[in-house]
Each structure stands twice: as structure tokens, then as C-alpha cells.
Amino acid sequence: MKKAKTIFSLLIVILFLLTGCQKKPFQTGGRISRVNPFSQYLQDNGNKVDVTLHENDLPVEIGYSFTASDTGTIYEIGIRLPDSGRVYTVTLWDGVTQAPLIQKDIKVNTTTGFSYDDLSSTNEAVHILGNHSYVISVNMTQSGVAGAAGDGFYNARRTDQANIFPLTESYITYQNQYNKITPTPAFPDNLVVYQDFINGLCDIGFSHITN
Numbered sequence: 001m002k003k004a005k006t007i008f009s010l011l012i013v014i015l016f017l018l019t020g021c022q023k024k025p026f027q028t029g030g031r032i033s034r035v036n037p038f039s040q041y042l043q044d045n046g047n048k049v050d051v052t053l054h055e056n057d058l059p060v061e062i063g064y065s066f067t068a069s070d071t072g073t074i075y076e077i078g079i080r081l082p083d084s085g086r087v088y089t090v091t092l093w094d095g096v097t098q099a100p101l102i103q104k105d106i107k108v109n110t111t112t113g114f115s116y117d118d119l120s121s122t123n124e125a126v127h128i129l130g131n132h133s134y135v136i137s138v139n140m141t142q143s144g145v146a147g148a149a150g151d152g153f154y155n156a157r158r159t160d161q162a163n164i165f166p167l168t169e170s171y172i173t174y175q176n177q178y179n180k181i182t183p184t185p186a187f188p189d190n191l192v193v194y195q196d197f198i199n200g201l202c203d204i205g206f207s208h209i210t211n
Contacts (some may be wrong), residue, residue, distance in 0.1 A: 031210050036078070037066070037169040038203040039114050042156070049164070050157050053082055054199065056140060058150040059183035062200050063137025064165075065095050066174045067130075068208075074102070074126040076205035078116030079138050081108045082152055087143045089185045090117070090202060092126060095133030098187040101126050105143045114203050125207075135178065138202045139185045156198045163195040172206050 042049060077090050091103045102124055109115040119125045128134060142148045158164060167174040177198055178188035192199070 035170040037172045040169045059141045061180045061188045063188040070130045072208035075120045076116040078114040080114045080201040093135040165195045
């Protein structure tokens with residue numbers, strides 16, 4: 001009996017020592033970082049970038065490839081276009097598989113800034129992987145208007161002729177512009193070689209949690 005009590009006591013001591021020596025994990029609670037890359041770039045470089053109207057009549061899809069340096073969430077997608085009140089289809093694509101991840105009709109609410117669709121409000125935010133290619137694009141044919149021709153869009157160009165792409169803001173890097181002549185939304189697979197003269201304009205909202 002005494003032997004059993006002794007063994008039991010030793011087990012209690014060993015358990016206490018093991019649990020007492022374990023370090024508690026350090027918790028910071030995390031911090032949410034958010035960025036709208038193209039909008040932020042224009043805010044930071046407004047005096048170096050000319051935004052001008054491009055009179056377009058072609059049904060064209062215009063988009064940008066991008067990567068994130070870490071995993072995160074696309075919580076909104078948006079456009080900056082000259083025809084207030086009109087609606088255009090914006091699509092987030094997987095840049096590798098060319099599969100659409102989210103597609104939204106977005107109304108242009110202002111001609112001087114970006115109009116965004118809040119995906120998180122409808123539980124449609126898209127989780128993306130770090131160092132994986134994605135594409136955000138807009139089709140320049142009015143959504144829901146049969147037989148509509150392509151509408152005009154903005155051009156962005158540096159006054160010092162420096163390249164706009166690649167464009168890095170926070171965790172996001174826009175890399176190249178692509179387009180495709182199409183009256184309906186389709187993956188833009190034609191590379192635009194110019195890096196200092198950007199058509200569009202479309203953007204994302206990226207959210208990242210840091211420790």
C-alpha cells in the first residue's frame with residue numbers, strides 16, 4: 001500500500017514539474033492591415049500621375065495581374081470610370097487556372113474616385129494565397145444593356161515617364177496589364193507590354209492579419 005502511495009506521489013510531482021515548466025504561448029491578438037493598392041498609389045503620387053479620358057468604343061475586358069506576399073482576403077473590388085451611374089461587371093480571376101473567383105456588377109458612383117463593392121458585407125470575401133497569381137478585370141460594356149458598345153475609360157500615365165507597373169502597396173504587387181476584345185466578361189489573356197501607360201482603372205481591397 002505504501003509503495004503504491006509513493007508511486008502515486010511521484011507521478012503527481014512529475015506532472016506538476018512538466019506542466020509548471022511549460023511556457024505559455026505569447027499572444028498579441030493580431031492587427032488587421034487593409035489596402036486599396038491602385039487607389040493608394042494615386043493618392044501618394046497624384047502630382048506625378050496624369051489621369052485622362054480615353055474615348056473607347058470597343059467591347060474590351062481590361063485587367064491587371066497581381067500577387068500577395070502573404071495570404072489574406074480580398075474584401076472588396078472596384079472601378080474608377082468616367083460614366084457615373086453606369087454599371088459594369090468586375091471579375092476576380094485565378095491567374096493560373098483562369099477560373100472566376102467572384103464576379104460583381106458595380107455601379108459607378110463617382111468619376112473622381114473608385115467605386116467599390118463590399119464583399120464582406122455579403123459574406124463573399126475571397127481568401128487568396130501568398131505568391132499566387134490573380135487577375136482583377138472590368139468589362140467595358142455596360143452590364144444589362146443589350147447591344148451596347150464599349151464605353152470610355154481612364155488612362156493613367158506618369159508625368160516623368162517612369163513605369164507605374166510593377167506597383168507595390170503593402171502586401172500587394174500589380175505586375176502587368178492584360179486585355180481581351182469581348183462583349184461579355186472573359187479572362188483577359190493578351191499581355192499589354194506598356195508599363196508606364198495603364199488603362200482602366202480597376203482595384204481591389206486586400207486585408208491581412210499580422211501578429
